[in-house]
Amino acid sequence: MEDQRTSFEFDKESLALVEKIIARYPPGKQKSALLPLLHMAQAEAGGWLSRETMDYVASLLKLQPVEVYEVATFYTMFNLQPVGNCVIEVCRTGPCWLNGAEEIIAHLEHRLQIKAGETTPDGKFTLKTVECLAACGNAPVMQAGIKYYENLDVEKIDAFLDDCSSKDATTRQNPYK
Amino acid sequence: MGIRILTAQMHIEGIQQLDVYRRHGGYEAFRKVLNAMSPPAVLEEVKLSTLRGRGGAGFPTGMKWSFLAKNTGKPAYLICNADESEPGTFKDRYLMEKNPHLLLEGMMISAFALEAATAYIYIRGELFYVHQILERAIGEAYAAGLLGKNILGSGFSLDIHCHPGGGAYICGEETALIESLEGKRGNPRIKPPFPAVSGLWDCPTVVNNVETLAAVPWIIQNGGKAYAAIGVWKSTGTKLMSACGHIRKPGVYEVEMGLPVEEFIYSDEYCGGIRNGNQLKAVVAGGSSVPILPAALILKTAKGEARLITYESLSEGGFESGTMLGSGGFIVMDHTTCIVKNLWNFTRFYHHESCGQCSPCREGTGWMEKVLHRIETGHGKMEDIDLLSDVAKNIEGNTICPLGDAAAWPVRSTIRHFRQEFEDHVNQKRCPFSK
Numbered sequence: 001m002e003d004q005r006t007s008f009e010f011d012k013e014s015l016a017l018v019e020k021i022i023a024r025y026p027p028g029k030q031k032s033a034l035l036p037l038l039h040m041a042q043a044e045a046g047g048w049l050s051r052e053t054m055d056y057v058a059s060l061l062k063l064q065p066v067e068v069y070e071v072a073t074f075y076t077m078f079n080l081q082p083v084g085n086c087v088i089e090v091c092r093t094g095p096c097w098l099n100g101a102e103e104i105i106a107h108l109e110h111r112l113q114i115k116a117g118e119t120t121p122d123g124k125f126t127l128k129t130v131e132c133l134a135a136c137g138n139a140p141v142m143q144a145g146i147k148y149y150e151n152l153d154v155e156k157i158d159a160f161l162d163d164c165s166s167k168d169a170t171t172r173q174n175p176y177k
Numbered sequence: 178m179g180i181r182i183l184t185a186q187m188h189i190e191g192i193q194q195l196d197v198y199r200r201h202g203g204y205e206a207f208r209k210v211l212n213a214m215s216p217p218a219v220l221e222e223v224k225l226s227t228l229r230g231r232g233g234a235g236f237p238t239g240m241k242w243s244f245l246a247k248n249t250g251k252p253a254y255l256i257c258n259a260d261e262s263e264p265g266t267f268k269d270r271y272l273m274e275k276n277p278h279l280l281l282e283g284m285m286i287s288a289f290a291l292e293a294a295t296a297y298i299y300i301r302g303e304l305f306y307v308h309q310i311l312e313r314a315i316g317e318a319y320a321a322g323l324l325g326k327n328i329l330g331s332g333f334s335l336d337i338h339c340h341p342g343g344g345a346y347i348c349g350e351e352t353a354l355i356e357s358l359e360g361k362r363g364n365p366r367i368k369p370p371f372p373a374v375s376g377l378w379d380c381p382t383v384v385n386n387v388e389t390l391a392a393v394p395w396i397i398q399n400g401g402k403a404y405a406a407i408g409v410w411k412s413t414g415t416k417l418m419s420a421c422g423h424i425r426k427p428g429v430y431e432v433e434m435g436l437p438v439e440e441f442i443y444s445d446e447y448c449g450g451i452r453n454g455n456q457l458k459a460v461v462a463g464g465s466s467v468p469i470l471p472a473a474l475i476l477k478t479a480k481g482e483a484r485l486i487t488y489e490s491l492s493e494g495g496f497e498s499g500t501m502l503g504s505g506g507f508i509v510m511d512h513t514t515c516i517v518k519n520l521w522n523f524t525r526f527y528h529h530e531s532c533g534q535c536s537p538c539r540e541g542t543g544w545m546e547k548v549l550h551r552i553e554t555g556h557g558k559m560e561d562i563d564l565l566s567d568v569a570k571n572i573e574g575n576t577i578c579p580l581g582d583a584a585a586w587p588v589r590s591t592i593r594h595f596r597q598e599f600e601d602h603v604n605q606k607r608c609p610f611s612k
Binding site for chain 2: 024026029031032033034035036038039061067070071074075076077078092093094095097098099130131132133134135136137138139143146147148175
């Protein structure tokens, strides 16, 4: 995978953003900024949180590292292993299932030649299944980066895979920027 | 077409922008509150409206506000619960994306009533594009002097901030949400104390759903009595229904409380009937947690009365033959649906989303998922059906938060109404619906 670095620090621009986010909470309550900072760190550190990245976030918020680990392992949006440049998250829950999510997942597995939960050998894609994305009216649905892709069918998936170099689809774009 | 309170402005080009929102009467209710009303007067209007929490529990909003501890020497907080994650529910996303200032105005008025100087919007992390829309709207409101210190010279000050979740259904439960907002795992707290006494950072806190807060500007502009005049009995005003599944026109619909379910499903104004000319088999009327009902019981109560979209009518018959309005997540299934597989899917969801704190939920959801998978794939035994019921009964009521109940109700109701289908799976040693 092209991006396997484990040590990570925010640049100046991001650090200014970190200060702004911490200021949203009362003095001494900077721990509240943990989820926002983990989202930022994950995006900028290559789409996943290494132990070193989590330790760095802990130091920024004056927390014990374990306070960060226990949070990062609880929430499903945080990747604790390296992932591809584009993480495709397909909804598998009720309403999407009623509308053919299984076919969508099967088609993605076929096109990418991997199973859900795996990353392509070239490091371009990781395929995940996720629970309800709150877009059931446009099922079946998937997410890549911060963007939703709705009313999916085989043709739309093929079009997405053929043109997924867009900035929107990468999981490495800091959502606060 | 009925009255529109929450969606009246959705068709207006550019309504997401402050100037357009203002040109269409936006922030007039907030202005009215600042110029001419006291916090108790705002609370009184909301009480008169009989507005009930739209996140799913249906608790009266005015009463919830009135529980907020006063004179504690601590700041009070308002939190908007925008962690919409209940399968079948996608109304809050629609409201925030299409009309962010309506939510902000509702929050400003509510914070004024609660005398809160800080409010947070806890929005599910997956919805970062909506987070961005809200942040833009908040920025516009600060620039226009509608947020910040001494708003429009009134002496009232308010900050509103967005806060993203990290992907956890449980954080829609208000005490888990507060834990999460404090930067912790989303483990629900034991109540009491309730958030109104000891919530965010142990301060008095009110948590309200997006749709609830968005109804407040209309109530202030038109009066609580006018709101209470819409609807039926204790189900007042309008409700956003997010309809999905095997219908011709899935989407978010604002309905006046009291609309017959049959009209909602079959009228072209709403769901437009069942897709592909198929037959209606079952409906989950209020998000995946509420009891499933077969076609006959969703259209008419056991007494033969037309079922209406109200809290009372949908729960008529209790859990024997009724369900709940819940979040308004309306999932429709046609006759081709395997009801066992649907239940397995829902149960897998609850197993995945259990926070792991209480053993009945942590272990029970996993057992139910396994047993259901066994039945669905043709390896089940007859006694598995009662085993499922037993496990569900042992979860229900035995957990800190309602996720346990939410996992148990679909299991118990599906077996109650569709037992034959489980038996068919066992007898045929396969799913009768698989191709």
